[in-house]
Amino acid sequence: MYQPIIGLEVHIELKTKSKMFCSCKNDPDEHHPNINICPICTAHPGTLPVINKEAVRKVIKTGLTLNCQIPEYSQFDRKNYFYPDLPKGYQISQYDKPLCIKGYLNLDGKKIRITRIHLEEDTGRLVHERDYSLVDFNRAGIPLMELVTEPDLVSAKEARRFAEELRLILRYLNVAEANMEKGEMRVEANVSLRLTQAISKKHKRKPHENILGTKVEIKNLNSFRSVERALEYEIERQTKILKSGKKVIQETRGWDENRGVTVSQREKEETHDYRYFPEPDLPPLRIIPEMITEIKAGIPELPQQRRERFKKEYNLNEKEIEIFVQNKDLGDYFEKIISEAMEWLKKVEGKAKIVKLTSNYLITDLQGLLKGLPFSEKEILITPENFAEFITLIYEGKISSKIAKDVLQEMFSTGADPSQIIEEKGLVLITNAAEIEKIIKEVISQNQKAVEDFKKGKENAFQYLIGQIMAKTKGKASPQLVNKLLKQTLDKS
Numbered sequence: 001m002y003q004p005i006i007g008l009e010v011h012i013e014l015k016t017k018s019k020m021f022c023s024c025k026n027d028p029d030e031h032h033p034n035i036n037i038c039p040i041c042t043a044h045p046g047t048l049p050v051i052n053k054e055a056v057r058k059v060i061k062t063g064l065t066l067n068c069q070i071p072e073y074s075q076f077d078r079k080n081y082f083y084p085d086l087p088k089g090y091q092i093s094q095y096d097k098p099l100c101i102k103g104y105l106n107l108d109g110k111k112i113r114i115t116r117i118h119l120e121e122d123t124g125r126l127v128h129e130r131d132y133s134l135v136d137f138n139r140a141g142i143p144l145m146e147l148v149t150e151p152d153l154v155s156a157k158e159a160r161r162f163a164e165e166l167r168l169i170l171r172y173l174n175v176a177e178a179n180m181e182k183g184e185m186r187v188e189a190n191v192s193l194r195l196t197q198a199i200s201k202k203h204k205r206k207p208h209e210n211i212l213g214t215k216v217e218i219k220n221l222n223s224f225r226s227v228e229r230a231l232e233y234e235i236e237r238q239t240k241i242l243k244s245g246k247k248v249i250q251e252t253r254g255w256d257e258n259r260g261v262t263v264s265q266r267e268k269e270e271t272h273d274y275r276y277f278p279e280p281d282l283p284p285l286r287i288i289p290e291m292i293t294e295i296k297a298g299i300p301e302l303p304q305q306r307r308e309r310f311k312k313e314y315n316l317n318e319k320e321i322e323i324f325v326q327n328k329d330l331g332d333y334f335e336k337i338i339s340e341a342m343e344w345l346k347k348v349e350g351k352a353k354i355v356k357l358t359s360n361y362l363i364t365d366l367q368g369l370l371k372g373l374p375f376s377e378k379e380i381l382i383t384p385e386n387f388a389e390f391i392t393l394i395y396e397g398k399i400s401s402k403i404a405k406d407v408l409q410e411m412f413s414t415g416a417d418p419s420q421i422i423e424e425k426g427l428v429l430i431t432n433a434a435e436i437e438k439i440i441k442e443v444i445s446q447n448q449k450a451v452e453d454f455k456k457g458k459e460n461a462f463q464y465l466i467g468q469i470m471a472k473t474k475g476k477a478s479p480q481l482v483n484k485l486l487k488q489t490l491d492k493s
């Protein structure tokens with residue numbers, strides 16, 4: 001049996017105002033090529049780079065979050081290679097003194113070690129036409145963070161989970177948007193196969209002989225789905241090679257999304273091909289403890305902490321929690337509603353029910369109204385206060401769930417407050433017992449069969465009668481009251 005071993009190299013464009021070494025706007029604006037450029041990021045002779053402090057801080061923030069050590073000294077190096085998207089003929093990167101080393105990310109309870117995180121600059125963008133190519137330098141010089149993991153991932157699914165959780169963390173940190181589809185996050189996956197422990201034991205190998213197999217690096221992964229699919233394909237391809245007694249060759253392969261295969265691109269270049277040397281135009285960086293303390297203080301609640309807190313504080317189920325963790329804005333909105341609603345109620349007994357109602361209305365009904373658009377508190381017209389009032393109206397039985405749907409729809413399109421909507425549209429519940437009893441009598445006389453069924457012990461029949469009564473009142477009768485009065489009437493008859 002072979003076990004997949006996977007290590008990821010992830011490039012992430014940092015969210016900063018300006019570029020890495022000049023004051024150009026950090027905006028790759030693909031519709032207007034070559035507008036965010038200057039002599040520095042287009043490598044005019046005689047220009048000098050200046051380090052973007054915000055970018056350095058964001059890398060350190062990421063490193064601290066991912067349990068990395070931050071060495072006191074860090075340094076930029078030149079990575080030399082020729083390609084038309086690289087105006088200087090070298091990329092300013094970091095080689096043996098990166099900003100962050102030796103960390104880990106806790107992924108579903110398993111530690112995935114992080115080798116290093118360093119800072120470099122992005123390249124320009126090439127646009128290939130039929131018989132010529134164009135180059136857009138808007139992206140050249142955008143701060144780029146590279147994170148490298150140890151080969152600790154053991155399946156395609158796990159590699160995908162790692163990339164997804166990393167992106168979520170970066171968003172919580174406000175370090176990057178990391179949209180893979182926009183190229184803001186680029187994942188390269190290294191994968192090899194090795195014999196599982198059981199087999200190596202059978203072959204009487206010593207532990208140190210249980211070494212890693214030859215790896216293949218997969219590029220051109222533009223979505224989390226491609227990361228998983230490409231790795232699955234590659235694991236199968238390598239398994240076939242090894243089973244037939246052949247050897248895997250170390251190479252770079254590209255993922256062909258349409259055909260669903262990896263294709264050989266080139267045999268791997270060696271590090272010395274890049275002729276790395278310290279960047280003479282930049283001083284080494286000294287990271288002082290005060291800076292680390294200050295950055296640490298700015299680290300917010302992280303996804304995993306939020307999962308644990310939402311479980312403890314609201315006792316939501318895993319599915320609900322994941323929705324409020326993945327969609328942080330919706331989770332924040334949820335929390336505001338709960339705290340407002342609890343104030344309305346002025347007591348704590350109802351909390352569990354309020355939580356359940358809020359969670360259901362946000363996840364099912366509101367998402368339905370949004371029709372697949374992402375939730376954003378800034379854009380939605382319903383304030384948390386109004387949503388909280390809406391929830392308490394349902395909680396206190398002042399509106400039925402049927403009316404609630406109409407009220408929510410109206411709140412969603414106008415932003416009006418729920419009590420006003422109820423009043424204006426005459427949606428106030430019928431809470432007058434006499435009025436409801438009159439309707440109950442009518443329904444009973446028209447549905448004798450259901451009444452008999454109920455007496456024979458059919459619970460469905462009871463629900464059926466409730467339904468008839470609610471229909472007659474157009475959903476305006478108080479459900480609690482209908483329930484109570486119908487029971488009384490049936491018991492008496």
Ligand code: ADP
Nearest residue numbers: 005006007008149150151190191192212213215
């Ligand atoms: P290279 O020198 O080829 O760039 P590195 O040692 O720098 O290789 O590792 C690059 C990435 O490949 C890292 O994420 C690392 O975890 C991963 N990696 C290294 N060896 C293997 C292997 N045998 N199988 C799978 N991944 C590996």
Ligand code: ZN
Nearest residue numbers: 022024038041
């Ligand atoms: Zn510039």
Ligand code: MG
Nearest residue numbers: 009148270271
């Ligand atoms: Mg390497």
